[in-house]
Amino acid sequence: MVRDLRAGYGDAVILEDVSLDVFPGEILVLLGGSGCGKSTLLKQMIGLETPMRGQVFIEGSDVHAAAGEERMRILHSFGVSYQTGALFGSLSLLENVLLPLEECTDLPKPLREKIARMKLAQVGLDGFEHHATSELSGGMVKRAAIARAMALDPRILFLDEPSAGLDPVTSAELDELILGLARGMDMTFVIVTHELASVFAIADRVIMLDKGKRGIVAQGDPRELRDTATDPVVVDFFHRHARHERQHYSST
Ligand SMILES: Nc1ncnc2c1ncn2[C@@H]1O[C@H](COP(=O)(O)OP(=O)(O)OP(=O)(O)O)[C@@H](O)[C@H]1O
Numbered sequence: 599m600v601r602d603l604r605a606g607y608g609d610a611v612i613l614e615d616v617s618l619d620v621f622p623g624e625i626l627v628l629l630g631g632s633g634c635g636k637s638t639l640l641k642q643m644i645g646l647e648t649p650m651r652g653q654v655f656i657e658g659s660d661v662h663a664a665a666g667e668e669r670m671r672i673l674h675s676f677g678v679s680y681q682t683g684a685l686f687g688s689l690s691l692l693e694n695v696l697l698p699l700e701e702c703t704d705l706p707k708p709l710r711e712k713i714a715r716m717k718l719a720q721v722g723l724d725g726f727e728h729h730a731t732s733e734l735s736g737g738m739v740k741r742a743a744i745a746r747a748m749a750l751d752p753r754i755l756f757l758d759e760p761s762a763g764l765d766p767v768t769s770a771e772l773d774e775l776i777l778g779l780a781r782g783m784d785m786t787f788v789i790v791t792h793e794l795a796s797v798f799a800i801a802d803r804v805i806m807l808d809k810g811k812r813g814i815v816a817q818g819d820p821r822e823l824r825d826t827a828t829d830p831v832v833v834d835f836f837h838r839h840a841r842h843e844r845q846h847y848s849s850t
Contacts, residue, residue, distance in 0.1 A: 603652035630807035677747030681759035692727040737768035
């Protein structure tokens with residue numbers, strides 16, 4: 599899906615020669631230390647930033663080269679939920695989820711509403727359709743953002759730090775939701791996260807990036823990597839983050 603990618607900003611190359619595949623139905627997690635380029639890779643994968651070199655394909659189409667109808671088809675085949683991509687606080691949950699349906703379809707209003715309600719129900723938010731986001735907990739807002747990302751029935755969901763700012767229990771509930779959507783609805787996930795507990799709970803496969811290497815330093819099953827990796831970057835990542843999470847949770 600990503601082939602020989604070079605990406606960065608201005609003269610700064612952040613990722614060099616990165617290639618990777620995303621398999622249908624899997625939960626792929628992008629890992630790595632701060633500033634290694636996880637969000638940069640995600641933005642390249644969804645066509646938000648242009649590669650300096652290389653290509654990104656979604657369902658066989660080049661994300662950056664596609665135009666017209668092909669581009670629309672690609673854009674509708676995935677949904678995105680950003681860490682800071684907050685919902686519109688002045689709108690109700692239902693109105694938030696309706697937005698992509700209003701912008702991108704000409705379905706009749708009652709059908710749009712039916713779909714939006716269904717999406718909210720799929721993330722466990724039925725009964726909250728008319729609540730403003732300001733009235734909801736952090737976990738509920740994340741769920742609603744996922745419902746909005748799912749509005750157009752995408753086959754792939756890209757999530758940037760979905761559990762950022764959540765307590766461990768709420769974070770684990772969100773993991774359950776993601777697992778349920780992946781297994782029950784056959785959706786594919788590409789997720790950036792720092793939370794190791796979450797990685798072990800949901801990831802079918804991880805790809806670890808490294809700032810020094812400007813690319814992929816390891817990939818595979820997360821437990822296998824944790825238990826067998828010899829690369830000092832990988833060993834250090836798992837140990838440092840495990841220590842950090844223990845300290846963080848014991849102080850919360
Ligand atoms: N819009 C931008 N313009 C210039 N530099 C940027 C931009 N966005 C990110 N960078 C730089 O690119 C590098 C990689 O950033 P990126 O956000 O992709 O890393 P990350 O792995 O997602 O980090 P974190 O885990 O801290 O969110 C960083 O050095 C960052 O400062």
